[in-house]
Amino acid sequence: MLNELRRIVGTAYVLTDKEDLLCYAYDATPGFSHMPDAVVSPANTNEVSQVLALANTEKIPVYPRGSGTNLSAGTVPTKGGIVLQMTRFDKILEIDEANLVATAEPGVIVAALNKAVEQFGLIYPPDPGTVATATLGGTVAENAGGLRGLKYGVSKHYVMGLEVVLADGSILQTSGKNVKDVAGYDLTKLFTGSEGTLGVITKIIVKLVPAPEAKKSMMAIFSNLDNAGNSIAAIIAGKIIPATLEILDNATIRTVEDYAKVGLPTEAEAVLLIEVDGIPEVVEKEAAKVVEVLKANHADQIQVAKDAAERDKIWAARRAALPALAKLRPTTFTEDATVPRSKVPEMIRAVNQAAAKHKVTIGTFGHAGDGNLHPTIVCDLRDKEEMERVYKAMDEIFTTAIRLGGTLSGEHGIGLGKLKYMEDQFGEVGMKTMRAIKKALDPNCILNPGKLVGEC
Ligand SMILES: Cc1cc2nc3c(=O)[nH]c(=O)nc-3n(C[C@H](O)[C@H](O)[C@H](O)COP(=O)(O)OP(=O)(O)OC[C@H]3O[C@@H](n4cnc5c(N)ncnc54)[C@H](O)[C@@H]3O)c2cc1C
Known part of the structure; x- marks a missing residue:
């Protein structure tokens, strides 16, 4: 299995030494830690697809990871397996002024995206306290918000289209640059905030807005x-x-x-x-x-x-x-x-x-x-x-x-920390519906297992 992973991404991008694995055993959430068996850093969508196809066949858990700054134990490899480190996906692919959108890879740091669009008089509003460290992929998967959320909303209000690798390795494209697009189920929103439990995001199209004067x-x-x-x-x-x-x-x-x-x-x-x-x-x-x-x-x-x-x-x-x-x-x-x-x-x-x-x-x-x-x-x-x-x-x-009619999370997500309260908020039918979506997209439960909706 390790040899197969090395063949897909290159030997340098598969970590197995104990001291390396230890660095990926935890994230910013106190109280949770577990050693992975390997840390794999793919460089492109094709490599992600091959890694997932292999993990799916072998029923090995996979935990997508950006910068590990989440506060819900979202990247802790609680069942061992592979931490899929996405920071090599670090390119801003396009800034499209006519359509007011940017296309970027998930490992781009949020502040770097804002720096790049600043020269066009534009901003990407979701601004968690961690803008200087968090990745775009992590913020989209976590549906992150920030100080400007009251007027500008959270990540889901800006994600227009995604490329996602599904659990079996197939590659899905959702929506795109259209301002108005009501065709089909809204898969872009489904994957936004899915906390790495439904697929691995490999490309992101986001809406930009004019910077305030x-x-x-x-x-x-x-x-x-x-x-x-x-x-x-x-x-x-x-x-x-x-x-x-x-x-x-x-x-x-x-x-x-x-x-x-x-x-x-x-x-x-x-x-x-x-x-x-x-x-x-x-x-x-x-x-x-x-x-x-x-x-x-x-x-x-x-x-x-x-x-x-x-x-x-x-x-x-x-x-x-x-x-x-x-x-x-x-x-x-x-x-x-x-x-x-x-x-x-x-x-x-x-x-x-x-x-x-x-x-x-x-x-x-x-x-x-x-x-x-x-x-x-x-x-x-x-x-x-x-x-x-x-x-x-x-x-x-x-x-x-x-x-009080509130919610478990305004921006940090559920992960493991708040899992036990989910049924109180969503009820039996809500949880059954969410688990059915998880099971349909990830029948072997390899993607971030045990998180957000619990055990499959
Ligand atoms: C000091 C501090 C302040 C913070 N302030 C805020 C705040 O103001 N607002 C806010 O919303 N959050 C805040 N956070 C939480 C955190 O920064 C955000 O959740 C951020 O979005 C995580 O980004 P990341 O790159 O670190 O993702 P990670 O922590 O690496 O991952 C987050 C989740 O996304 C999944 N994931 C990562 N990459 C991918 C991918 N490519 N495909 C699919 N799934 C993926 C992971 O599996 C995990 O479930 C704060 C955290 C700290 C420590």
Whole structure:
């Protein structure tokens, strides 16, 4: 089998030494690790096709992997087998200005794609915190989002067509550059967010949008969480869709201030960070309206950035949120429970109650405008007794999100970490339908087995 793999991709691209395999036994998700039997790095679609055909015949598990930055154990080879490392697929194949699309290979880093389209005055909006490291393939397979999600959406809103190698090695093309294309089942959307469980993505056509001409950032400080929550609802009800509308809760504010000394009042219950973008006249008008709404909803302090340096200062607090929390303890779980935006204060309170009840440290920050919160639990994975309390707090967070009409994941996906809650969100029929799709496309269950829909 190893000789056959070496024949397909070349000896240098099949790793089997223990110290090499160890590097692919885990990803950015704490608490999960398992050794693969081999790490295989194909260079083109034909090689992927041959590797999958072989693995399918021999019933060997295959785990597609980009940069391994996912937070749902999506690339951990839990049943051994092959980690299929896709970073040699690193070419931007075309930037098509007339159709406002780019075609790229899945190993292209998201920031590199944005750098390449910048000269045409365009952007590719999905912007996870990991833009400088995550691959386009990983973000499409994970349906990643980011700070601009409120106005610009997540990856699925930009993927127009895919080339995918199916489990048996056959090669599928889905959709393409057509703005309007309603023919057949929407296979592009099916594979977007499929977390490597349905096929291996080898080419991606994405929609680009014109870069905004102007941006304006603001920060508002609240001594009352409900006033912050009401502001979020009122901004949207006022028909303003900011590019970004972020919240930091009190635990995060205190930790950020201690870590970065950015001048936040540590007694504040919430900080909102807001950015509007677009053409300059509209940006000015929208920024003025946002300030009006913040005042009407009793913001204690409002700062509007006058220049790039002040904008940078405002965003320093948000940038510091995760590193500040992560510095407190050895292990950091960044979750992404998401609720309708009107339920953000209720969700933050429920997270705080779970933290107090189970005596764990949780700071919550995130994309309040789209209800996508990041309750961040800091702990020590080596402390069994503490971890029992951490997992109980997590159970409460996810069941509360579902009870409030929310979802298990706004952008990080399901993988293994949230698998046990899937039936609560989708019910028996939902899970049966998803498993039927998995079984139809991957009858031997070789692709990322056990993830997203569980065992086949
Ligand atoms: C500090 C930090 C901040 C983050 N911030 C954000 C954020 O703001 N928003 C957000 O959405 N996420 C965020 N993430 C999560 C992560 O960066 C994203 O999920 C990202 O999309 C993963 O890209 P990757 O290249 O690392 O993919 P990987 O982790 O390698 O893989 C992710 C999934 O995609 C599958 N996959 C990879 N390549 C392919 C392929 N070619 N074909 C089929 N399946 C494939 C894998 O099997 C796996 O299931 C963050 C993570 C960290 C550590």
